[in-house]
Amino acid sequence: MRPLLTAVLLGIGLFTESCASSSYSTGKAMISDATSEREIPQEATIHQVRHINSDLKNPNDELVQINLTDTSSQVSKPTETQTLGLPELIDLTLDSNPRLAEVSWAIETARGRAIQAGLYPNPTVSVTGNEISDRTGPGGIWTAYAGQEFVTANKLDLDQAAALKRVDQASLNLMTERFQVFTKVRQAYFEALTLQKRSDILSNLVKLAEQSVNNSKALVKAKEAAELDVIQLEVDLERYRADLDATRKALPGAYRKLAASVGIQDMPIKHLSGELDLALEDYNLDQVSTYVLSIHPEIRSAQIGVEHARLILQRAKVEPIPNITVGTGYTRQSQNRSDDWDIGFSVPLPLWNKNQGNILSAETNINVAMNQTERVQNELMDQLAIAYSAYASARERAERYQVSILPKAQRTYELSMVAYQGGQFEYLRVLEAQRSVAEANLELIRSMSEMWLAASEIAGLMLEDQWPLAPVPPLPEKEQS
DSSP, rough: OHHHHHHHHHHHHHHHHHHHHHHOOOOOOOOOTTTTOOOOOOOOOOOOOOOOOOTTOOTOOOOBBBSSSSSOOOOOOOEEEEOOOOHHHHHHHHHHOOHHHHHHHHHHHHHHHHHHOOOOOOOOEEEEETTTTTTSSOOEEEEEEEEEOOOOTTTHHHHHHHHHHHHHHHHHHHHHHHHHHHHHHHHHHHHHHHHHHHHHHHHHHHHHHHHHHHHHHHHHHSSSOHHHHHHHHHHHHHHOOOOOHHHHHHHHHHHHHHHHHOTTTTOSSSSSSSOOSSOOOOOHHHHHHHHHHHHHHHHHHHHHHHHHHHHHHHHHHHHSOOEEEEEEEEEETTTEEEOOOEEEEEOOOOSSOOOHHHHHHHHHHHHHHHHHHHHHHHHHHHHHHHHHHHHHHHHHHHIIIIIIIHHHHHHHHHHHHHHHHHSSSSSHHHHHHHHHHHHHHHHHHHHHHHOOOOOOOHHTTTTOOSSSSOOOOOOOOOOOO
């Protein structure tokens, strides 16, 4: 019985070793001190958005240009047999997400308002007839009059300049929404991928536990083990089965959440491709903070809000300057058969209403807009601090499991196998070592999941498009002649 049991344990040991080594060996690439730190420019501007000239006068000129979605290629809906990875999901998001479409339309709405704000008032034309039935002149008196309001004090240019600031903000809002959606998709992807990996490990662990129970029962029959050991192994087996069933039941909901974040509710997802032990940049909090404060669209949008408020104040101050309405007309009098010409102009007198209330309101709004900029900066730093704290702690924990805990657990299992074969250890000690390896793998997966969720938040704040970066294959070695 003992040689047969030893052979079975050796087979299980090879299986356990392969599970542990796959996480440990490839994980070294993820937790590497050789990762290069991001170079932070001294002065960074928001990429992909063209600077808007607030003094733009021609409504046909380009108000804003932003290239955030690639409409040259349409991404087809995935089939049930297609395996999706994060790059494919991001492409589907750009093509199908309704939030991105909604904010894109908001840009066109703001563009239309900017065009309308710079249009000149239409002229007025009136024709009137009087004393048409008069006996002295049955034709009556007919007057045709045309008038035009002339806008003074550069009011239209100020109106359009203020409206153009709203176009800028709508464009920046699209960029903000883009990366917020990316963050949701990435986090939902890593949540589902973690459940997949956890399900695989638990499936292997259940198989190991089943084999352990069967082997222990055989040992009890051979009077080499106690029934108490079998009961303990059966308890562990049921616990692993419960965890496996719970994980499998959570997977459909995770897939549905991922589909909703992409923007395709009925997207069929059966399996996700990808790994949790990819190389990940070692973020530096100070450098990332500087970078986010220099390029984030929410901050730039708040700064543009201050410029908009100042334009509104300037516009409110010139409102009391009256516009001039000039008109001319022609009158035909049938009684005396005379042709007369009329000319006139009108100007409102700002005696009591000098727009005092709107000026006061505009002055207050400048302070509100300036405070908004500081509030946005504080909120972004709060988000970054929370994400970085979770990222750093999870990364440290994952590194410990990869570098120290998992290798030691694997080594303990190997030594216990050798000791059991030499008759020094009981079979239960070998099973405990096996369980330690499997549970270390589960904890490693959990730490990696937390690390990727937090890193997704950081990548969104840093406006990372191609993230995570694909590993670069090594250059081929030159053949020596």
